[in-house]
Amino acid sequence: MGKVNRKWFMSILAILFIMSLLVGCSSDSSDEGQGNETEENTGETDEGTGDAEKDTEGSISGELEIQYFVGGYGDAWWKEVIDGFTSKYPDVQIKEQAGPNINEEMKTRWISGNPPDVVYIDGAGSSETQMVEDGQLMDLSDWVESVELPDGTPLADSFIVPPSKFDDGNLYSLPLVFDTWGTWYDKAWFESEGFEAPKDFESWMSSMKEIKNNTDVTPFVTTGQYPYYFSRGVLYPAFAAAGGEELLSSVIKGDEGAWSSDAVLDVMTKVQTMQEEGLIDPGFGALNHTQSQMNFILGKNAYIPVGFWLPNEMANDVPDDFQFGFVPSPMNDAGEPMAIVPDLRPLAIAKEAKNPEAAKAFIEFAFQKKYASKFAELTGAMMNMKGVDLDSNENVPVYLKDANKMINSDQVKIYQKPYPMSADLETPLGNALVSLMLGEMDAEEFTETMEAAAEEYRNNK
Amino acid sequence: MVQSKRQKQLFLLFCLLPTFIVFAIFTVYPLLNGLYLSFFEWSGMSGNQKFIGLENYKQLFSDSIIPKTIWHDYFLVITKVIGIMILATFFAVALTQLKIKEAPFYRIVFFFPNIMSVVIIGILWQFIYNPNLGIINSGLTLIGLEEWARPWLGSLTWALPSLVLPSVWAGIGLFMLMLMGGIMNVPKNLYEAADIDGANEWQQFWKVTVPLVWPQIKTSILYIVITTLNGSFIIVQVMTGGGPNNATQVMGSYLYQQAFKQYNFGYGATIGVMILILSLLTVLILQYFLKREKVEY
Numbered sequence: 001m002g003k004v005n006r007k008w009f010m011s012i013l014a015i016l017f018i019m020s021l022l023v024g025c026s027s028d029s030s031d032e033g034q035g036n037e038t039e040e041n042t043g044e045t046d047e048g049t050g051d052a053e054k055d056t057e058g059s060i061s062g063e064l065e066i067q068y069f070v071g072g073y074g075d076a077w078w079k080e081v082i083d084g085f086t087s088k089y090p091d092v093q094i095k096e097q098a099g100p101n102i103n104e105e106m107k108t109r110w111i112s113g114n115p116p117d118v119v120y121i122d123g124a125g126s127s128e129t130q131m132v133e134d135g136q137l138m139d140l141s142d143w144v145e146s147v148e149l150p151d152g153t154p155l156a157d158s159f160i161v162p163p164s165k166f167d168d169g170n171l172y173s174l175p176l177v178f179d180t181w182g183t184w185y186d187k188a189w190f191e192s193e194g195f196e197a198p199k200d201f202e203s204w205m206s207s208m209k210e211i212k213n214n215t216d217v218t219p220f221v222t223t224g225q226y227p228y229y230f231s232r233g234v235l236y237p238a239f240a241a242a243g244g245e246e247l248l249s250s251v252i253k254g255d256e257g258a259w260s261s262d263a264v265l266d267v268m269t270k271v272q273t274m275q276e277e278g279l280i281d282p283g284f285g286a287l288n289h290t291q292s293q294m295n296f297i298l299g300k301n302a303y304i305p306v307g308f309w310l311p312n313e314m315a316n317d318v319p320d321d322f323q324f325g326f327v328p329s330p331m332n333d334a335g336e337p338m339a340i341v342p343d344l345r346p347l348a349i350a351k352e353a354k355n356p357e358a359a360k361a362f363i364e365f366a367f368q369k370k371y372a373s374k375f376a377e378l379t380g381a382m383m384n385m386k387g388v389d390l391d392s393n394e395n396v397p398v399y400l401k402d403a404n405k406m407i408n409s410d411q412v413k414i415y416q417k418p419y420p421m422s423a424d425l426e427t428p429l430g431n432a433l434v435s436l437m438l439g440e441m442d443a444e445e446f447t448e449t450m451e452a453a454a455e456e457y458r459n460n461k
Numbered sequence: 462m463v464q465s466k467r468q469k470q471l472f473l474l475f476c477l478l479p480t481f482i483v484f485a486i487f488t489v490y491p492l493l494n495g496l497y498l499s500f501f502e503w504s505g506m507s508g509n510q511k512f513i514g515l516e517n518y519k520q521l522f523s524d525s526i527i528p529k530t531i532w533h534d535y536f537l538v539i540t541k542v543i544g545i546m547i548l549a550t551f552f553a554v555a556l557t558q559l560k561i562k563e564a565p566f567y568r569i570v571f572f573f574p575n576i577m578s579v580v581i582i583g584i585l586w587q588f589i590y591n592p593n594l595g596i597i598n599s600g601l602t603l604i605g606l607e608e609w610a611r612p613w614l615g616s617l618t619w620a621l622p623s624l625v626l627p628s629v630w631a632g633i634g635l636f637m638l639m640l641m642g643g644i645m646n647v648p649k650n651l652y653e654a655a656d657i658d659g660a661n662e663w664q665q666f667w668k669v670t671v672p673l674v675w676p677q678i679k680t681s682i683l684y685i686v687i688t689t690l691n692g693s694f695i696i697v698q699v700m701t702g703g704g705p706n707n708a709t710q711v712m713g714s715y716l717y718q719q720a721f722k723q724y725n726f727g728y729g730a731t732i733g734v735m736i737l738i739l740s741l742l743t744v745l746i747l748q749y750f751l752k753r754e755k756v757e758y
Contacts, residue, residue: 051580088635107505107506110506110507111505111506111507111508112508113508125721127506127724130504130506130724131506131507133504133573134506134507134509135507135509136506136507179737223706224615224705225701225702225704226702227704277564281592282592282611282612282615283591283592283593283612283615284615285614285615285616285617285704285705286587286590286591286592286612286613286614286620286701286705287615288614288702291587291591295593300593422722422725423722423724424725427718427722427723430704431704431705431706431707432706433619434704434705434706435705435706438615438616438617438705438706440617440706447675
């Protein structure tokens with residue numbers, strides 16, 4: 001009897017085990033089912049798109065889901081735009097998916113083929129390049145050509161940096177935020193000590209040496225835990241200044257011979273010189289971005305490469321006598337214009353959006369000059385639109401006006417990168433950079449390491 | 462009242478079934494799914510999964526960072542086992558045998574790090590190691606050892622050893638309590654007998670205490686090994702993020718980097734399989750070496 005019962009007991013356990021596995025598998029297959037369904041759906045909505053284009057604004061209705069990351073710039077601007085949009089299109093119900101961790105939170109929705117309609121691609125856990133490679137974004141090439149601003153100028157002519165096409169020749173996103181990396185210094189301290197802001201690499205080096213010799217401040221700091229602050233903030237402008245968009249693009253794409261070229265070696269030798277002269281804070285390797293920025297704010301270091309969000313991000317910790325000063329990272333040779341390589345944060349529409357018409361209407365609505373100047377007021381940064389009057393706007397911070405003036409002058413040239421560097425190439429770049437800046441590797445070894453990393457990247461693509 | 466066999470079995474089923482279901486859903490399924498995903502190329506961001514057979518495993522064997530991460534993990538395992546066991550045993554013996562009046566106070570002090578989250582410990586020690594503001598470098602400067610001060614976590618040579626100290630500090634308390642429990646169960650008359658036979662304290666420790674608390678020592682070592690192989694990720698992630706230039710990259714943090722930062726989820730799953738196999742092997746080997754006849758006096 002006991003034996004029989006034990007058998008019975010064990011077989012129930014075994015059945016349950018198998019069932020639990022089946023449940024696991026079946027959830028997979030239902031996922032696939034969902035994917036298929038939504039694919040069919042997109043087919044339908046695509047057809048719908050064609051019809052709707054002929055219609056007027058009145059036909060825009062239904063639910064519109066917007067995913068946006070809330071970081072250093074806050075969400076005040078978004079609230080403003082969404083308010084404006086709903087009063088213009090009262091039939092649209094907007095569902096916001098927002099927050100500092102929204103990219104992680106929405107991940108499962110994207111994986112299961114049920115994405116939001118509009119997505120603002122920014123912040124940790126988001127990658128435009130990856131989204132395009134995964135085929136998650138809608139091709140906007142034709143639509144963009146048809147969009148006009150309220151004053152009649154085509155939207156395509158109104159960007160500071162026009163959207164760039166992907167390798168396949170299509171356009172998947174519109175750059176909304178014009179983020180610029182550059183080098184920051186304390187303007188007030190520089191004025192009181194009589195230091196001058198640099199204009200080229202030579203004057204930067206002499207400024208850093210002067211600071212090192214005359215004060216107890218280590219001239220340069222960056223975050224070693226996130227070395228891309230240095231590569232995007234200093235190296236990209238340096239490559240652009242040395243070899244234009246051609247070099248910048250080949251380096252980002254990891255083209256054969258790009259990283260071992262003479263132009264790259266020259267730039268890396270400049271970095272090596274900074275290290276050898278003891279101008280880089282030897283502790284940078286341990287610092288995360290907040291710690292390095294704290295060092296800078298507390299006056300332990302004089303220069304730091306960060307993006308436009310720095311003043312907003314550190315707003316609570318800035319001493320009273322501190323004044324943010326911004327220069328494009330001065331890696332250019334004397335006599336050449338300084339280089340800026342903007343980091344654009346784009347708006348895009350999901351390929352499987354359920355309400356693509358409303359999504360398009362929203363994007364069209366957001367790209368207006370009045371919202372561009374609101375953006376400058378509310379975030380202290382720039383929206384990617386030309387012809388916005390910041391100078392006469394009292395609510396725009398001084399550093400932004402200065403930067404805006406500088407960017408629009410002859411001293412500065414804007415270079416565009418093809419797309420953000422893939423994490424598979426940016427990671428080895430960051431690793432080699434830290435070694436170079438710690439003095440454990442020289443410029444030549446660096447270029448060899450990176451050429452090998454680029455080859456591996458190309459092979460695995 | 463005597464329960465019938467059937468009632469007994471129903472009761473057993475009632476106890477075991479929920480656990481088993483939870484175990485199957487939250488342990489067995491993810492485990493098998495991880496194994497399954499390791500044969501795919503998947504970004505972890507979309508629904509596109511492409512079957513690529515053993516490609517991820519080929520990449521694993523040719524990846525020059527993998528051997529480093531394995532070595533870093535075992536470096537932490539070895540140094541943590543040695544550091545924690547020596548100090549925990551020392552404190553346990555001191556607090557039980559030496560009749561210190563303040564023993565309960567020290568017990569609380571040493572156990573304190575165990576009730577703190579590892580993340581907090583990591584952040585705390587990040588400040589301690591801070592090259593400019595940290596207490597270690599300031600302390601060294603204060604006592605005139607300026608040339609010893611260095612950017613601990615930012616140096617390719619010192620970053621990994623610097624992680625050992627907080628890990629040991631955080632681990633001592635729990636194992637000290639376990640050993641104290643063992644030591645207090647050793648009958649007093651054994652020590653008296655050893656005393657009469659002329660054994661000094663050192664001999665008593667090795668011949669009486671260690672053999673009798675061996676089960677606790679063994680459990681402690683196994684526990685340290687397993688938690689380090691699976692959990693060293695947290696302290697690395699908080700304190701150095703695997704840097705500088707992979708100098709502190711452990712298997713877990715590399716998995717995280719590949720799966721969530723470089724969007725190679727399939728490859729990340731492959732690293733997960735490797736961690737599982739290495740942990741299992743390590744524990745099996747340790748079991749064999751730590752086997753010792755149970756001693757009873």
